[in-house]
Amino acid sequence: MxxxxxxxxxxxxxxxxxxxxxxxxxxxxxxxxxxxxxxxARLKRARLKQAATPEDVDFRHPRGLDRALFARLMTGRWVGDHQNVLICGPTGVGKTFLACALANQACRQGRSAFYVRLPRLLPALAIGRADGSYARTLAQLAKTDVLVIDDWGLAPLTDESRRDLLEIFDDRHGTRATIITSQLPVKHWHEAIGDPTLADAILDRLVHQAHSLNLDGESLRKKGKPVWPEATP
Incomplete structure (x- = not known):
């Protein structure tokens, strides 16, 4: 003042x-x-992989992004209704960018967010069992308004990892919102999880109250591909 x-x-x-x-x-x-x-402060705690904002989202690139659905997600109502967003598509089409833009918008609206790659989250939870931080980490994930889990389904899950995921989604079901990005279509997630019983339990908490953004097309990274001059004969 x-x-x-x-x-x-x-x-x-x-x-x-x-x-x-x-x-x-x-x-x-x-x-x-x-x-x-x-x-x-919220953005710092969120640790978003990319400094993505809704204003920077490229709707011109042909990748099947549902602009109307994305606009509805920008209102943040899905967060208040404790729903999820599943973003699927091949590598390079901007899944992580869109997830970070949604999380950024949630921070602007006064909500907490946190970004993590699944290949790093699961080993961290395993280490937490040994050093006593496991319960504290689960509690922190449970109270985060918008949890972004990137790179779902890149590697096979162990039985311990499947049970960790069930704990995470059970804590968040009906109380918080989650964003998942994956190269695998949702129809293949059950097989990717592995154990049929645990897969049913995990997907029941994750998929039924979710909005899906299914992307396709060429990688956006090709826009930055260097053009080398032809060799002079």
């Missing part, structure tokens, strides 16, 4: 405003500053 007051003093016509109007401007400035700091 002190900075805002100093800024007001530099405005030639500021004295034309009443005391109440000037005070209102100071309060608005303070509120905006606090919201900016809080959002910056």
């Amino acid at each position: 002190a900075k805002a007051l100093a800024s007001q003093a530099q405005q030639a016509d500021i004295n034309q405003l009443s005391f109440e109007e000037r005070l209102g401007l100071l309060i608005d400035s303070e509120r905006a500053e606090r919201e900016s700091r809080q959002n910056a």
Whole structure:
């Protein structure tokens, strides 16, 4: 507010405003500053892989992105309704970027988020069993408003990993929202999980209350492919 007051003093016509109007401007400035700091702190804790924002999403690239559905997701209602978002498609079509953009939007709306790759989450949970941090990690994941799990289905799951996933999704079912990205179509997830009983339990908590973004097309990374000059004969 002190900075805002100093800024007001530099405005030639500021004295034309009443005391109440000037005070209102100071309060608005303070509120905006606090919201900016809080959002910056939420984004730092989220550890998003990419600094993706909804404004940066490319709808021109032909990859089957449902623009209407994505616009509805931007409202954040799915987070409040404790639903999930499943983003599937081949490598390079922007799955991680879209997931991070959704998480960024959730942070803007005052919600907590956290990004993690599944190939790193599962070993971390295994280590947690040994060092005593397992229960604390599960509790932190359970209370995060939007959990982003990237690279689902890249490697076979152990029985221990399957049970860890069931614990995570059971804690979050009906209370929090989750984003999953995968190169595998959802119809192949049951087989990828491995154990039929645990697969049924995991997918029952994950898929039934979910919005699906099914992408296709060429890799967006090709846009940045260097063009080498032809060799001179």
